[in-house]
Amino acid sequence: MKIFAADIGGTSIKICVTDENGNIVFFKEVETESKKGGPSIFKKLEDIISEYPEIDAISISTAGQVNSEEGYIIYANDNIPNYTGTRIKDRLETKFNVHVKVENDVNAAALGEKFYGVGKQYGDFLFLTFGTGIGGAIVIDSKLHRGDTGTAGEFGHMNHYPNGIHCGCGKRGCYEQYGSTTALVREAKKVNPNCTNGRQLLEMIQGGDKRLFEVFDTWTNEVAIGIASLIHIFNPPCVILGGGIMEQDMSIKLVSEKVHQHIMDSYSDVKILKSQFGNKAGLYGAISLHKFS
Structure with missing residues (x-):
């Protein structure tokens, strides 16, 4: 399974693509430009994902309180204006026709340490x-x-x-x-x-x-x-x-x-x-x- 993963923070969006074995084969980082607000960030994310058509799934780690079951932003503070309520999972699944999972960034970091790092x-x-x-x-x-x-x-x-x-x-x-x-x-x-x-x-x-x-x-x-x-x-x-x-x-x-x-x-x-x-x-x-x- 090839996975496109993104970590959306107030300063930057970190992006990677994995191979079939889950190894990172590509990584880059772009400015979030968070003050432009949630809609601008989401458009930037969609444009980036469009550059990688051969992916099987999308994973998003993001700032803000997240409903991980439904994949939307429950609440985001003024660091990312107009981000509260953004339905990340629904919109990305509709646009790219692949399975999408969304998690709060700190929860995601904890899982990263649990499955791959010092928390193993x-x-x-x-x-x-x-x-x-x-x-x-x-x-x-x-x-x-x-x-x-x-x-x-x-x-x-x-x-x-x-x-x-x-x-x-x-x-x-x-x-x-x-x-x-x-x-x-x-x-x-x-x-x-x-x-x-x-x-x-x-x-x-x-x-x-x-x-x-x-x-x-x-x-x-x-x-x-x-x-x-x-x-x-x-x-x-x-x-x-x-x-x-x-x-x-x-x-x-x-x-x-x-x-x-x-x-x-x-x-x-x-x-x-x-x-x-x-x-x-x-x-x-x-x-x-x-x-x-």
Whole structure:
């Protein structure tokens, strides 16, 4: 089965095509241009798929809350305007006459790690990704735990600090307002206005900037507090961390140390692991939707 897979994010759309054995034989990345809105993104996706007529199935990993059974966007925030309600599965199946599966991007990334990556040896684990916000997925008995309405795993909106910073969800004090990469860069700019992204921050720290290291150290503690709470609730054997900032060994090391400081001794065997596939985990998860379900 040849599968066309796409991972739609706020910044880029990652695309791959597999051969009959599920091996990726082609990969490319294009700008999402998300501010143009959902209809524009969908048209771009259709145009790209049209370039690959000899495919047997389509898999889509996408930002937003997803009804995976019916393949539509339940809710998407202003990062992708006018995306809520987009019926991806119906429209692509009608246009291309192949079977289509759709999954939330963080759920897809968790599946990518489960079937191809560091989650392979675990039946249960939590997956968190750190970027613009914080996304989460729950794997129990080697399956995604979706919750009552299919949207379980909104870890970024745990109430971290009552009456804290306003969040885009309309609430205050959400975890992602303190533990996301966006939150890290916001605090770093207060110390050094020239620091505009996580990669640059880490380079400056490696260059000896002690003030930025203090910001980073405080941020890893915020991250660890949230993870510790989840460990006490779910008691997983491991927690897998994704997102660009977590591709750095220093990030994983500090977060892991602080998590183990915050959890009870009876949970001390839990492992904090780095995502094997980084920002391609969603693509591998999309492929798995047809290979393992």
